[in-house]
Amino acid sequence: MAKMSLExxxxxxxxxxxxxxxxxxxxxxxxxxxxxxxxxxxxxAKDTLDSFISVLKDxxxxxxxxxxxxxCMGMCANEPTVEVIxxxxxxxxxxxxxxxxxxxxxxxxxxGKTLLDKQILDRPSIDIINK
Amino acid sequence: xxxxxxxxxxxxTQNSAEAQAKKITVELLxxxxxxxxxxxxxxxxxxxxxxxxxxxxxxxxxxxHPKRKIGLGIPFxxxxxxxTEGSWDIQSKEGExxxxxxxxxxxxxxxxxxxxxxxLFRQILTFPGGCEMQIIRKKNTKTSEFEYDFLxxxxxxxxxxxxxxxxxxxxxxxxxxxxxxxxx
Numbered sequence: 001m002a003k004m005s006l007e008x009x010x011x012x013x014x015x016x017x018x019x020x021x022x023x024x025x026x027x028x029x030x031x032x033x034x035x036x037x038x039x040x041x042x043x044x045a046k047d048t049l050d051s052f053i054s055v056l057k058d059x060x061x062x063x064x065x066x067x068x069x070x071x072c073m074g075m076c077a078n079e080p081t082v083e084v085i086x087x088x089x090x091x092x093x094x095x096x097x098x099x100x101x102x103x104x105x106x107x108x109x110x111x112g113k114t115l116l117d118k119q120i121l122d123r124p125s126i127d128i129i130n131k
Numbered sequence: 132x133x134x135x136x137x138x139x140x141x142x143x144t145q146n147s148a149e150a151q152a153k154k155i156t157v158e159l160l161x162x163x164x165x166x167x168x169x170x171x172x173x174x175x176x177x178x179x180x181x182x183x184x185x186x187x188x189x190x191x192x193x194x195x196h197p198k199r200k201i202g203l204g205i206p207f208x209x210x211x212x213x214x215t216e217g218s219w220d221i222q223s224k225e226g227e228x229x230x231x232x233x234x235x236x237x238x239x240x241x242x243x244x245x246x247x248x249x250x251l252f253r254q255i256l257t258f259p260g261g262c263e264m265q266i267i268r269k270k271n272t273k274t275s276e277f278e279y280d281f282l283x284x285x286x287x288x289x290x291x292x293x294x295x296x297x298x299x300x301x302x303x304x305x306x307x308x309x310x311x312x313x314x315x
Binding site (some may be wrong): 001002003006007008010012013016025032036037038041042044046049050052053054056057061062063064065066067069070071093 | 133134137138141142147149198202204207250251257258259260265270281282285288289290291294295296297299300301303304307308309311313
């Protein structure tokens, strides 16, 4: 790929605008939040992040998914941890999300609307935290 | 020790992002012999006492995780530099900001691999918070020679956003193209 200028980047982005507007009309978006603390980074969260982006792109849904990074989620033993928010599905934090698992999350959770039972991390319920 | 130097740089840049910086500059200068890294921010900075404590892996400011007693970012920098004949320095002033400087000896067999720099830049450019960021890479080795320098605000302006996977995929294509050697 030849060196791209900022103008070329803007143009490339512009070409995709029509497509995006159509999708925005759906009004529902997917959110993927990857834990990027020291623990997450050490466990390979960057590969996980990269895998999410490339798989979402391959599946043609990259513009409907928001990808965010956050610090340590406090579950360092299960890094990389990823929170997945999909409309009409429960909010879930998955643990041990390697690049391969990230692909599975896109295929099964986001597209297939099925939870990946073995990767789900328990989260203490609010009444326990308040005590 | 982190698996790659890029992971270490991401970890240290995260500190700047969490220090209420308005601008962060990450600069990588690479030759055949060494990699010099500068991470500058104008965040809240540290007092000499806190800076001293930050080199202890059993110290953290306790803000993010109230009961946590470890903080490994800076200790990893010290460990990596000192185990591989590199060097490191942190200059910080409360209320003014912090500059982390590190030099890694690329000829030392124990130095971790540099890692994927465009991936690192994409990662730090998409950190949460809207602060300005400048990324600079200058590589001058026997096999390749290039340099680039971008502001987050210019990239954001060109892309219209950095939030979606689509934006981030394009951003990576853009960054990778800056390292293309096949002729301009």
